[in-house]
Amino acid sequence: xxxxxxxxxxxxxxxxxxxxxxxxxxxxxxxxxxxxxxxxxxxxxxxxxxxxxxxxxxxxxxxxxxxxxxxxxxxxxxxxxxxxxxxxxxxxxxxxxxxxxxxxxxxxxxxxxxxxxxxxxxxxxxxxxxxxxxxxxxxxxxxxxxxxxxxxxxxxxxxxxxxxxxxxxxxxxxxxxxxxxxxxxxxxxxxxxxxxxxxxxxxxxxxxxxxxxxxxxxxxxxxxxxxxxxxxxxxxxxxxxxxxxxxxxxxxxxxxxxxxxxxxxxxxxxxxxxxxxxxxxxxxxxxxxxxxxxxxxxxxxxxxxxxxxxxxxxxxxxxxxxxxxxxxxxxxxxxxxxxxxxxxxxxxxxxxxxxxxxxxxxxxxxxxxxxxxxxxxxxxxxxxxxxxxxxxxxxxxxxxxxxxxxxxxxxxxxxxxxxxxxxxxxxxxxxxxxxxxxxxxxxxx
Amino acid sequence: xxxxxxxxxxxxxxxxxxxxxxxxxxxxxxxxxxxxxxxxxxxxxxxxxxxxxxxxxxxxxxxxxxxxxxxxxxxxxxxxxxxxxxxxxxxxxxxxxxxxxxxxxxxxxxxxxxxxxxxxxxxxxxxxxxxxxxxxxxxxxxxxxxxxxxxxxxxxxxxxxxxxxxxxxxxxxxxxxxxxxxxxxxxxxxxxxxxxxxxxxxxxxxxxxxxxxxxxxxxxxxxxxxxxxxxxxxxxxxxxxxxxxxxxxxxxxxxxxxxxxxxxxxxxxxxxxxxxxxxxxxxxxxxxxxxxxxxxxxxxxxxxxxxxxxxxxxxxxxxxxxxxxxxxxxxxxxxxxxxxxx
Numbered sequence: 001x002x003x004x005x006x007x008x009x010x011x012x013x014x015x016x017x018x019x020x021x022x023x024x025x026x027x028x029x030x031x032x033x034x035x036x037x038x039x040x041x042x043x044x045x046x047x048x049x050x051x052x053x054x055x056x057x058x059x060x061x062x063x064x065x066x067x068x069x070x071x072x073x074x075x076x077x078x079x080x081x082x083x084x085x086x087x088x089x090x091x092x093x094x095x096x097x098x099x100x101x102x103x104x105x106x107x108x109x110x111x112x113x114x115x116x117x118x119x120x121x122x123x124x125x126x127x128x129x130x131x132x133x134x135x136x137x138x139x140x141x142x143x144x145x146x147x148x149x150x151x152x153x154x155x156x157x158x159x160x161x162x163x164x165x166x167x168x169x170x171x172x173x174x175x176x177x178x179x180x181x182x183x184x185x186x187x188x189x190x191x192x193x194x195x196x197x198x199x200x201x202x203x204x205x206x207x208x209x210x211x212x213x214x215x216x217x218x219x220x221x222x223x224x225x226x227x228x229x230x231x232x233x234x235x236x237x238x239x240x241x242x243x244x245x246x247x248x249x250x251x252x253x254x255x256x257x258x259x260x261x262x263x264x265x266x267x268x269x270x271x272x273x274x275x276x277x278x279x280x281x282x283x284x285x286x287x288x289x290x291x292x293x294x295x296x297x298x299x300x301x302x303x304x305x306x307x308x309x310x311x312x313x314x315x316x317x318x319x320x321x322x323x324x325x326x327x328x329x330x331x332x333x334x335x336x337x338x339x340x341x342x343x344x345x346x347x348x349x350x351x352x353x354x355x356x357x358x359x360x361x362x363x364x365x366x367x368x369x370x371x372x373x374x375x376x377x378x379x380x381x382x383x384x385x386x387x388x389x390x391x392x393x394x395x396x397x398x399x400x401x402x403x404x405x406x407x408x409x410x411x412x413x414x415x416x417x418x419x420x421x422x423x424x425x426x427x428x429x430x431x432x433x434x435x436x437x438x439x440x441x442x443x444x445x
Numbered sequence: 446x447x448x449x450x451x452x453x454x455x456x457x458x459x460x461x462x463x464x465x466x467x468x469x470x471x472x473x474x475x476x477x478x479x480x481x482x483x484x485x486x487x488x489x490x491x492x493x494x495x496x497x498x499x500x501x502x503x504x505x506x507x508x509x510x511x512x513x514x515x516x517x518x519x520x521x522x523x524x525x526x527x528x529x530x531x532x533x534x535x536x537x538x539x540x541x542x543x544x545x546x547x548x549x550x551x552x553x554x555x556x557x558x559x560x561x562x563x564x565x566x567x568x569x570x571x572x573x574x575x576x577x578x579x580x581x582x583x584x585x586x587x588x589x590x591x592x593x594x595x596x597x598x599x600x601x602x603x604x605x606x607x608x609x610x611x612x613x614x615x616x617x618x619x620x621x622x623x624x625x626x627x628x629x630x631x632x633x634x635x636x637x638x639x640x641x642x643x644x645x646x647x648x649x650x651x652x653x654x655x656x657x658x659x660x661x662x663x664x665x666x667x668x669x670x671x672x673x674x675x676x677x678x679x680x681x682x683x684x685x686x687x688x689x690x691x692x693x694x695x696x697x698x699x700x701x702x703x704x705x706x707x708x709x710x711x712x713x714x715x716x717x718x719x720x721x722x723x724x725x726x727x728x729x730x731x732x733x734x735x736x737x738x739x740x741x742x743x744x745x746x747x748x749x750x751x752x753x754x755x756x757x758x759x760x761x762x763x764x765x766x767x768x769x770x771x772x773x774x775x776x777x778x779x780x781x782x783x784x785x786x787x
Binding site: 247407 | 452453454455456457458459460461462463465466467468469470523525563564565566671720721722723724725726727730769773774775776777778779780
């Protein structure tokens with residue numbers, strides 16, 4: 001769909017963008033915490049298997065865990081140092097997960113160890129896939145789905161269009177914006193790998209209109225050997241959601257319960273693409289990632305390249321937070337998960353750390369009114385559900401009707417409905433809980 | 446760190462809200478109605494002031510009392526019952542006996558709202574429920590109108606206003622016919638400009654079309670009212686009455702007259718748009734509005750009553766669940782044959 005010359009999708013919302021404070025700040029290297037805790041589950045899928053022992057010295061970039069099967073990736077040492085422990089550590093979900101406790105060596109040059117390069121010209125698609133898994137690459141947009149699994153094209157399927165997702169529609173976050181400006185070369189290198197791997201005919205880089213400098217840079221430096229274009233999209237949340245982006249850019253909808261491959265498209269986050277282009281030629285793995293540390297409670301906001309495994313507490317101590325901080329979440333305010341503890345680590349799926357003061361969060365404390373059927377949520381839902389009807393069913397705990405009559409399982413929890421609801425009904429929160437119950441019931445039967 | 450010992454709040458996303466709230470929306474509707482109320486008092490004087498005041502007070506007190514009886518905190522603070530009170534008062538003839546006004550107010554809230562389950566569950570517009578009951582119970586009083594702009598309107602009251610409870614009012618010496626009745630029964634037209642400015646006879650709030658439109662536009666500009674509904678209602682009325690008027694101008698009233706006379710604008714802007722009783726889908730809102738507009742024209746043209754807005758809206762309210770069902774949008778990815786639109 002095109003509106004005023006710019007492509008976009010139907011419905012959606014316009015939360016305050018709140019990006020101005022960090023979008024102009026160049027990416028800066030973050031210091032090493034005294035102890036890094038690298039969880040072995042940073043992705044959707046099976047935990048990685050450690051290949052180091054307690055007490056062992058490792059070099060920065062060295063592989064410390066190998067993938068356990070297809071839905072798993074390798075892990076790399078975020079710093080040169082000593083493995084102190086391999087034990088459980090808290091995670092954002094509240095569950096304890098296995099982790100490698102790594103103490104960086106003071107005085108080390110922290111030079112990154114290179115591995116076996118995956119040369120673009122000579123590598124086969126299978127070799128590129130293996131290299132992506134070996135580099136520990138997962139979707140850096142937040143989902144942390146193993147990238148090689150997403151890029152594996154089963155027999156009989158094909159891809160005609162590769163979408164590079166530079167939308168970054170979450171308020172406050174500016175990591176993709178900075179990556180597009182500062183790692184333009186690496187993005188195009190990553191695209192070359194992806195095109196070779198997927199055999200797609202063309203690539204479309206989708207960028208929202210609030211990042212004109214990034215779109216211009218990509219357009220100006222677009223290499224002649226790549227078939228494709230940069231498409232500027234009208235600013236609207238949740239345009240960065242894969243499903244929504246397909247309909248905005250291609251006018252195609254992923255059928256319910258199917259995969260993007262069924263509409264001959266694949267979508268890869270721009271930061272993930274940049275990592276592919278940065279790491280594969282040197283045979284390196286992910287040992288750090290770009291994160292926006294922001295929010296009204298953060299004193300020194302910015303875009304930082306933070307070592308994986310850095311404790312959240314260390315991040316906040318380093319940037320400084322206001323005294324009345326009362327909420328910290330990983331990601332942006334629309335979809336980010338609240339930190340249950342400051343002892344959790346930065347992982348590959350962390351795109352932002354946002355801290356709110358009591359004042360900034362006050363609106364979410366408002367009184368809940370009954371649904372007045374205003375229809376704001378119906379006008380907001382990007383996949384055309386009826387959140388009001390779903391909410392009424394959720395209040396009565398009618399899970400079956402939610403699934404059968406109101407397509408509950410299609411909801412991808414963007415939060416637009418809760419954002420607009422003037423009755424302050426926690427709609428998406430109820431749907432999230434209902435989806436979990438349905439999944440548990442299905443798994444049990 | 447400096448915040449050692451502080452507790453963090455754990456809530457699931459989204460962590461920000463748009464800032465719209467039921468009470469602020471409802472309060473703004475009250476604000477948008479105030480100019481209409483003020484003009485009504487200016488035009489009809491004391492009787493209108495008393496009628497509207499009694500209407501609002503009876504509605505608010507009823508809601509408060511019913512909350513107390515249920516042992517729940519009062520819901521008066523969400524302002525929705527205040528809107529009901531104002532709208533109800535504005536639909537009444539200004540000289541209606543006050544005991545009838547109070548009785549209707551109780552019916553509005555008790556039967557039109559609380560009985561259905563309160564805010565959000567009232568299938569029908571509560572103000573119109575109260576008015577409909579009065580219309581059925583007291584057809585004469587409900588169609589007895591005083592002329593506006595009488596010189597003594599701020600100093601004296603018509604005899605009917607203070608009729609003893611449960612007594613029928615004496616027939617007033619000064620009565621006047623509404624433009625709709627004039628058209629219905631004697632095919633006498635009223636200039637549209639008079640209708641728009643409100644220098645005519647009618648229910649308390651049905652007279653100044655311009656102020657109603659201004660209030661509606663204010664709410665639309667603040668995204669607190671669904672503009673599709675009034676647009677569809679007025680559009681349907683203009684198209685249908687325009688077509689009829691072209692066929693026979695002596696038999697059928699002009700579109701301008703149709704839009705600015707009676708309760709059409711008040712109903713289209715403030716009653717049909719009550720979110721609780723109107724559809725949620727955009728297409729549904731157009732259908733609902735078109736239906737209300739068409740039924741209004743049909744009742745006014747061929748029905749026994751001069752005015753039909755109230756029944757048109759109540760009918761629209763009744764059909765709303767069905768309209769929502771018929772106009773349900775196709776969920777993303779469940780369209781057949783749309784998988785590959787290359």
